Amino acid sequence: MTGRTGRPTVPTDPHGATAMKITLDADKCCAAGQCVLIAPDVFDQRDEDGVVVLLDAAPPAEQHAAVREAAAICPAAVIEVQE
């Protein structure tokens, strides 16, 4: 898709920033909890086994840096970020 300028348009979230979409492969999660420490508004852990729970698959722009960091340091490469 292109905008009026002819340049490709970038998907935006309701806050007007570039959209982010998060997917998890929770089967690989080793319950280290790093993601929860870094981005507690986006990630949580199940009480019973500590496996990651995704609270917000399309977080607002102010969460993006923390989500990128969480994905980068996750020891099991569970978190995939699309922007």
Ligand code: SF4
């Ligand atoms: S940092 Fe990775 S392995 Fe640790 S709880 Fe989060 S998703 Fe699971």
